[in-house]
Amino acid sequence: MGGDGGPGGGSLTLAARPEPFVADSIEILPATVERWIDVVTLLGVNGERGCWCQAWRGVDSAFGRGEPGRNRMNLESQVRGGNLAPGLIAYFDGEPLGWCGLGPRAAMPRLVNSRTIPWPNEPAVWSIGCFVVRAGYRRRGVARSLLGGAVAYALSMGAPAIEAYPIDPAGARVSTAFGFVGFVSTFEAAGFRRVLLTDAHSAGLPRWLMRLELA
Numbered sequence: 001m002g003g004d005g006g007p008g009g010g011s012l013t014l015a016a017r018p019e020p021f022v023a024d025s026i027e028i029l030p031a032t033v034e035r036w037i038d039v040v041t042l043l044g045v046n047g048e049r050g051c052w053c054q055a056w057r058g059v060d061s062a063f064g065r066g067e068p069g070r071n072r073m074n075l076e077s078q079v080r081g082g083n084l085a086p087g088l089i090a091y092f093d094g095e096p097l098g099w100c101g102l103g104p105r106a107a108m109p110r111l112v113n114s115r116t117i118p119w120p121n122e123p124a125v126w127s128i129g130c131f132v133v134r135a136g137y138r139r140r141g142v143a144r145s146l147l148g149g150a151v152a153y154a155l156s157m158g159a160p161a162i163e164a165y166p167i168d169p170a171g172a173r174v175s176t177a178f179g180f181v182g183f184v185s186t187f188e189a190a191g192f193r194r195v196l197l198t199d200a201h202s203a204g205l206p207r208w209l210m211r212l213e214l215a
Contacts (some may be wrong), residue, residue, distance in 0.1 A: 004136035020141040026092055027150025030085030031099075036076060038089055042132055048072060053087055053101040056108040056129050066121035081097060084157060088149050090133075090142050098133040100146040102126060102154065105163065117165055125211075126154040128164040130180045143182065147190050151212060160215040165198065167205040178203030184210065 031039050043052050054072035057078070078086040090098040105111055105119075105127040112119055118121035128150055131143045154162045167174070174183075181202045184194070192210040200207040 005129075015163050018136075020142055026090050026097070026145040028088050028090055028141065028152075030143060030153065031079050031087045031089055032085060033080050035089060036079055036089075039075070039079065039087070039099070041096050042089065042099045042134065043075070046073070053099070053130065056111040056127075057086075057103075062114075070197075073209075085153075088146060088153060090146050090149070092137075096134075097137045098131065098142040098146055100131050100143075100150050102130040102150050102162075103129075104159070114200070117198045117207070118196070120163075122161070124160050126159040126162040128162065128182070131182055132180060144186055144189070147182070147186060151190065151214070155214045160210055161213050163195075163209060164192065165200060165207045165209055167202050167207055169203070169205060174203045174205075181207060184208055187212075 004152050018092050029035065043050060048068035048071075050071060052075040054071045054074055057074070075086065084103060086103055087099050087101045090100075103126060104123075106123040108127060108129070111117065111127060111129075129146070131146060133142045151162060164182055164187055165186050166187055167178070168184040187210045188194075190212070192212045195209045195211050198207050198209050
């Protein structure tokens with residue numbers, strides 16, 4: 001009696017936290033046409049009115065003002081339409097785990113024109129917009145692997161520097177709904193430096209402009 005940890009019983013058994021992935025076990029690949037189904041798996045959880053990584057790419061429908069499905073159509077067009085992938089996909093044993101949206105900052109009109117995140121007047125700099133990690137795989141190092149892949153991809157495409165705009169929760173727990181912008185500690189571990197505290201916010205916390213020189 002009581003062995004289940006109920007009132008008057010024995011100790012409560014907590015579920016073990018999943019172990020982090022071994023870094024080399026996660027493969028990071030660009031989002032290309034043949035991987036579109038995996039993009040849908042990662043970004044389609046919010047349906048036809050989801051962001052689909054369009055919030056900074058100058059698309060009104062990213063904020064719910066367009067018809068359902070417009071964001072998905074725009075992202076699919078971006079995946080099919082050029083030499084630069086709009087994002088990267090993290091895989092483990094062939095299973096898509098996460099997404100990182102990125103690209104040249106000059107190709108993201110809302111970021112270029114932002115009143116809260118300063119424009120460095122360097123058209124060639126790249127920006128990391130977001131991370132999406134599937135439920136069940138969070139807090140296991142997927143975002144860290146995606147960040148490493150983002151740096152490598154931007155470098156391979158000739159970017160002189162790459163920026164991001166994460167938050168510093170200072171030890172507080174932050175909902176994954178707001179953690180999509182990333183965390184300062186993850187970027188600092190990858191060699192990024194804090195440039196300035198912006199006027200932008202996520203989860204009620206200010207976002208840092210962070211930068212890594214590549215050239």
